[in-house]
Amino acid sequence: MKRLLMNVGLLQIFMALLIVIMVMFVSNYIVHKNSISEVYDEVAQNNALVVKTMIQSIDNSFRSLDSMNHSIHSLPYNNIVNSDGSLDMAKVYDLQKNVTALVSKADFIEDIIVFHDNSNLAITLHGTTDLGELFEQKYVHSIYNAAYWKRFMSMPHESKVFPADTYKVMNSGTTWQKKKLLIMVGGNKFRLSDKHIMFLISAEKWMKFVDQTAIIPGASFIVLDSNRNVILSTNDDFDLVEVWNQLTSNFNSEGTITGKDFEYNFYKSTYNGFMYINKIPYKFKNINSVSSANLTIMITAIIGAVTLSYLLSMYLYRPIRNIIQQLGLETSKGNDIRNIHKAIRMLQSENGKLGEELEVEHAQNRKAAFLRLIDEYADPSESEQLIRKYFPEISKKQQFIMVLIQLLPKEEAESNERIRVEKLESCIAAGLKRESIEALLFHADKLQFVAWIGMDQPSTRRTLFKQLRAYIAAAGNNELSRYEVGACVSSMYSTDEVHWKRAFQDVNHGMSHRSVSNDEPVMDAEQIRYTYNMYYPLDKMEKLSNYVLCGRLEDAVQIIEDTFEANNKRNIHMHQMVHVAQAMFYDLFRMIGNPSLEQAEWSKLEGDFLRSISRANRYTEMKQALIKVAAFLAKQCKSEPTNKLNPAFIAQYIELHYMENLYLDYIAEVFHTSPKYFSSYFKKTFDINYVDYLNKVRLAHARELLKHTSYSVTEIGEKTGYLNASTFATTFKKYYGISPSEYRKRQTG
Incomplete structure (x- = not known):
């Protein structure tokens, strides 16, 4: 009986310890599952915000391309073929220069090709060439060759984006490289000019431009045109058949379809009718293996704990101590305790990392929300929800001011190691706090940072200027000594969401429209006075x-x-x-x-x-x-060795010697040729005969002397190469329709 009671007591202790350990196991398991679920939900919400931002960037890029297409059509360089069949290279050069200037900021554009109805000359960002040679020696494709594009452009068509495809591209005239390019062509049903315009878009740079890497790991992104043709996909195995038939006919702007392992989010562009599909997994990529590993750790811990409980229960009873010693379980006991302790430490560490990830994700969400609030193209209906969710602290303020802080690297610091944007943002936030400026600070673009500052009353705006000047003076001597620091302050607005965009426009325009004579480090957007009185000689x-x-x-x-x-x-x-x-x-x-x-x-x-x-x-x-x-x-x-018979040298010589007697025989002798050949060469090169050109140069200088000097008409005629005042006056009236004296009166009167 005594032995039975001993065994019952042993069983009671063992079961009590087992219950405690099971409660611990269940609690840790619930915490583990909830933590993983919370991280996934937070990241999924962030992914939706990122995808909408990507779509906005893509729509903006299409707006830019349409605007460039219209601008190029509007350039006055049609009919580049002269009546004699030759090309007007002056028009070609000016057209190429203007096209290059239009696309200087669009990094994702690989090239632009412009050609006309009556010419095979292709004008690109890199120069001019024959259209056939361009697609045989520069952009090579088995289908999309010069003949294809000539035929396609000659037929009526709407604006179209051709799907991303692999082209062989010649780099620097020496090596071939395979590149994935999209081609956008404008419509010609309503012709704006005789130009045909093709935009070659680098798929890789385009995806970098819209920041495709920010979406959730394991997700895919696909772009379809208004006819539902695929023009770009980040996943070659993306199968639309499995979800397309499920899409309802009344799909309007957004929709979601649930598949077996993935969720498909559909978005329709309000700009051009394009459709965007984001395919995301229900869970993080590789999360199953992580969860299984964590679960295995917890199961191992509970098995060890149960074993330890059993051994501990037996050890508490002296009658069975000799059995424990005989079995040699003393060492095993110590190992089990260390194993349990190790497992608990691992779970605590893992939960801590998950908490840090949540904080990082929340900070990224706040930044993304702030940038959407100041984006003039973002959907305004989301603004109130974003403010309430990510910026609840601003509800205490009735008014606010926005400040744009810009850093420009000093020339002497160019070669030094650059400071990361995150560190610069931290330095600026700390500096503002030292000056008692409580602000929401976010990195906007390049070395520009935007601060949202709540205001209690209008008079505090004047105080803010003093604080900002003190901060910039201190920052220039300390952590930001490598940079020129400037700031622009917006007007004061109420904290309504509609004013965020307006305040950002204030400081953005104020920074770019500051006067060249203004060295003040802190500018007031309200004091900007717009002028268009530029001088270009x-x-x-x-x-x-x-x-x-x-x-x-x-x-x-x-x-x-x-x-x-x-x-x-x-x-x-x-x-x-x-x-x-x-x-x-x-x-x-x-x-x-x-x-x-x-x-x-x-x-x-x-x-x-x-x-x-x-x-x-x-x-x-x-x-x-x-x-x-x-x-x-x-x-x-x-x-360089001087080649006298070239346009630049001829123009230079005439400009420097116009006041001399430059008759045709003399100028031909200067350039070691005959008068007849020089006259023919000059007419062909400058598209004007020599005498008219010389008179225009002389009269241009004469006009300057008439406007800005007190020389007599006779003296001015002599100084500009005319033998007498009569010849000067007759020539001047021939070209300008009035006499030199009348011209002087009009300019000075």
């Missing part, structure tokens, strides 16, 4: 190019400085000064011609210049960048 650009060709760098620099200073006095906007600098750069190259620069040298020179002026915080930095280019070209032209 078309009549001096030829002089600038001639001075560079002749190596007269000081005179060239003077023209550049005069132009920039004139615009500074007019208080034009910073982005307008960028356009002035770009125009002078390209006009300089156009008039000089090709100074024997290799493609790589030209690309580097152009890239360095454009990068310098885009990063410039002051107009003087743009001026120095252009002077640097002029010095480089002057040195390049000076080192």
Whole structure:
């Protein structure tokens, strides 16, 4: 009986310990399942937000392409074939330059091909070539060749996007590379011009542009045109048959279909009727293996705990202690306890990591929500829900101000290691907090950061300017010493969701429209005064190019400085000064011609210049960048052997010697040729006879002297190469319809 009672007591202790361990097991299992489910739900919601952002980016890219297509059709360069059958290369060159300028910011465009009805000349971003050679030697495809495109473009058709397909593309004229390209062509049922325009879009760059990598792991994305033809898919095995028949006929803008292992989310574009399908798994990719491993760990832990409970129960009874010693279970006991402890530690660590992932996902969701709230193309109906879900703390504020903070790398810090955007965002947030500025701060684009600051009353806006100036002064001497720091402050708005976009437009436009003469680090968007009084000396650009060709760098620099200073006095906007600098750069190259620069040298020179002026915080930095280019070209032209019988040298010589007696025999002798050949060459090259060209150069200088000097008409005639005042007056009236004296009165009166 005693032995039985002993066994019953042993069983009671064992069962009590077993119940405790089972409760622990069930609790941990529930926590494990709920944690995994919560992470998945949070990521699935984020995925839906990311997909909508991707679709918005794709629609925006199609808007940009349609706008470019219309802009190219609107360019006044139709009928490039002259009456004698030759090509008007001036039109071709201007068309190519304008097309290149239109697409300079669209990185996903591989190339643009423009050709006309009556010509096989193809105009691309990289130059001009024969249409047949372009598709035989540059973009090779077994179906989509030059004959196909000529035939397709000749037939009436709507605007169409051809599906992504693999092309053999020649790189730098030496190597072939396979690239996946989409081709978009505009419709021709209502012709805007005689141009045919093809956009070649890199599928890889396009997906990077819309940030396809941000969607949930294991998901796929497919794009269908308005006729439900597949134009792009991230998964070649994507089978539409299994879900297409389930899509109801009354599908409007969004829909969801549930499959066996996947969920299919359908979205219809409100812009062009395209359909987007996002295929996502019910669970994370590889989550089953992770869950199985976690479950195995917990089962192993419970088995060890049960064994330990049994051994511990036996050990509590002295009559059976000798049995435990005989079985040698003392060592096993210690190992089981360590195994249980190890399993618990692993579960705690795993739950901690899941919590950190939730925090990261929440931060990413807040940023995505903020960017959608300030995106002018985003659906406004979502704004109130996004604010309530991700920014509940702003409900305490009645008004707000938005601040755009921009960082521009200093030239001396260019070569140093770049600071990550996340670290810059953290530094800015900490600096604002030190100045008692409580703000929601998010990275917007490149080195621009947007701060949302709640306001209690209008007077605090003036205080904010003082705080921002103090912050920028301190940041420039500490953590952000590598950058020029500037800020623009919006007007004050109520916290209604409709005002977020307007406030962001305030600071965005304010930053780009700041005056070139304004060195204030903190700008007030309310104080921006718009002006369009730009100064661009078309009549001096030829002089600038001639001075560079002749190596007269000081005179060239003077023209550049005069132009920039004139615009500074007019208080034009910073982005307008960028356009002035770009125009002078390209006009300089156009008039000089090709100074024997290799493609790589030209690309580097152009890239360095454009990068310098885009990063410039002051107009003087743009001026120095252009002077640097002029010095480089002057040195390049000076080192080249002079070929006298070329257009640039002839124009340069006439510009520098127009005041001399440049009769035809004399000028022909200068260029070591006969008068007859020189006259024919000049007419063919410049599309104007020599005498008319010389008179136009002389009279252009005469007009400047009439406007800006007090010389008499006779003196001006002598200074511009005319033998007497009568010849000067007669020639002037022939070209301008009035006498020199009348012209002076109109200009000065």
